[in-house]
Amino acid sequence: MRQSKLFTKTRKDAPKDEVSKNAELLIRAGYIHKEMAGVYSYLPLGLNVMKKIEDVIRKEMNDVGGIEMKTSVLQSREVWEKTNRWSDDVVDNWFKTKLKNGGEIGLSFTNEEAYSNILKQYVNSYKDLPIFPYDFKEIFRNETRSKSGIMRGREFYWKALYSFSKDEEEHNVFYEKMKVAYRNIFEKVGIGDLTYLTFASGGTFSKFSHEFQAITTAGEDIIYVDEERRVAINKEVYSDEVVRSLGLDKEKLVEKKAVEVGNIFTLGTRFSEPFDLTYKNEKGEGRPVFMGSYGIGLGRLMGTVVELFADDNGIVWPESIAPFKVHLIELVSKDGAEAVKNKSLDLYEKLLGAGVSVLYDDRDLRAGEKFGDADLIGLPWRVTVSDRTLASGLYELKNRKGGEVKMVNETDLFKI
């Protein structure tokens, strides 16, 4: 798109109360707007990144047999009382509100009960299972502190999939598939190398749950990493016994700060039994459905990517989730204005024609400002058209990540 049509502008400073690097950069570059602590609106650039991340996740979910739907935000008391999670004494981060004609309702802080309650209607026989529904949805958590920018929001956009299986064995097969799907997601958004499958606290039905922890000093978790075997242990379950039971060597584990970018959890029958979510097996006997949950916070993932790759000049997006692949910079001098504009527009249209997404900086600003903005916004490739490039018959191409600048002809430009 033409940058002159993008209403956002870069800013020198973020709001004073913004202490996280991710939100500070995203605000300054015009990706998000802070509404209050832990609540952000997504401006056009920010929404574009979120949609890219959403597409990556959706593909992996569909590939493992997931089926997309959308549960409501407003949740009824009766449903959550069934599992004893309505009371604020049990769940301390509910946002609740009141219906005008009486009765308290809640805003989704998670989705287990909503899904079990819905599935109860549709599951009768072993033939109905397994099922893997999921949704993308706004989730609300009444956090006391909210200082990690979009990495821990009071309102945030997530993907949650729930698996409904006949028994633990069937569950385990899917659970392993989801480990692979999650690895694929983190690989595709560019943080695969930095993300570790991490053993974390389980529940009644499994000794451990599994988190995907990305190493960053902005993280709120402490994990112990075995870099060779690409696994880690969350501090919350770390002990000599656990290290031994996982066949790891304590000497090789390194303590790191990390952020949980995804988690998968064996729920067993914790959320099926209270809803009487059962099925008849082949012998006609009633059996409880065996569940698992699989979550990813999209804002947190976006914030983590910013934290991990940003440099002193701004954001650095991996190509897979950058809002645009190319930042085309038109540098107009007093003399050659028309020629540069024509060449820029021509290139813009050719790139679009080739299916390349482009942010075309057609604004009337000085080179320094345009380059500064391009670095801050962080698109993978900067292409400059100016008197100088016109004279050479080449384009100036800069890679945001590595910083290399070189002159390339059109054929090579289209190979990026």
Added chain:
Amino acid sequence: MRQSKLFTKTRKDAPKDEVSKNAELLIRAGYIHKEMAGVYSYLPLGLNVMKKIEDVIRKEMNDVGGIEMKTSVLQSREVWEKTNRWSDDVVDNWFKTKLKNGGEIGLSFTNEEAYSNILKQYVNSYKDLPIFPYDFKEIFRNETRSKSGIMRGREFYWKALYSFSKDEEEHNVFYEKMKVAYRNIFEKVGIGDLTYLTFASGGTFSKFSHEFQAITTAGEDIIYVDEERRVAINKEVYSDEVVRSLGLDKEKLVEKKAVEVGNIFTLGTRFSEPFDLTYKNEKGEGRPVFMGSYGIGLGRLMGTVVELFADDNGIVWPESIAPFKVHLIELVSKDGAEAVKNKSLDLYEKLLGAGVSVLYDDRDLRAGEKFGDADLIGLPWRVTVSDRTLASGLYELKNRKGGEVKMVNETDLFKI
């Protein structure tokens, strides 16, 4: 998709407290799940329809220069106090909730304030205008009554665009473009013929606003329609004087029940002045930004389509927003099971290969049940493969809307 993988099933009855035709049919066919009065979750089929509607709307919004973003659901008191719309005495359908560490916040019931507050940061000069940002978003309204199914939700998904123009003249140009865009949308989702541009109450800055009203007995509004000139007047502003001022003939106006499926509104400076949302004109003089709003409720539109076209057997979707174009019915007999299955699967794959969306009923059910489900679910084309069709070398093709059944060969089948 294979219907055996779709976890929803049709139901004989909707919940007893469901009095609207749209929700009753959508629940019975497995499109939505009722969470409470006015709050519905969208099951896979329902989400599919919503996404189709969303795509139709998005295209039209982008075509008029709209730019998509996403504002937060949680809204801060300070922002809404600026326009005097925080108080429950002024706006009586807020849902409000409390932050754990103090302070009341609201759930978006509309978006004017959120946009003006954000745009305030980015608009300085006449060069920054006009701007047409929009979002798709969950909206929350604390309605006392909620008996119209998905046509009037306490939680609903909408599109709202706001226009920010330099002055009334520039505003009017865009306003007229939006009339056309809205007509296109209602045309594309199949209700163009039944939808009238309707004069409704305006405000300080315009005598009228414009509603798009679709004629249906399920509607809550009364309008007076001039069928020849394709316009109407909402009862709320209907008077002899108004009829005359619009150059209409009272004798030709017919009273109808209708539902507002969209509305466009000249806001003027009502929501810009309180935010000091001004710009410098070419002479350097400060001027208030001139605003307009343009809304469509996607659930309401979906519900209206159901109300308008459903027959005694179930839902009838226009092709543009049907969750799938073709319902492929495999009818397996005892003898020829394998041949029918092979032929069905072969056709399924060919249709998918040709880019046709298909719900493939591969379930082990009797013909009557499958046909009943197909009518209730309401896809535009039903294609049956059975012993009989196999013997004839043809397929049985039924049009859901008209009800015609005929035998066609493969070439003709691919022409639908």
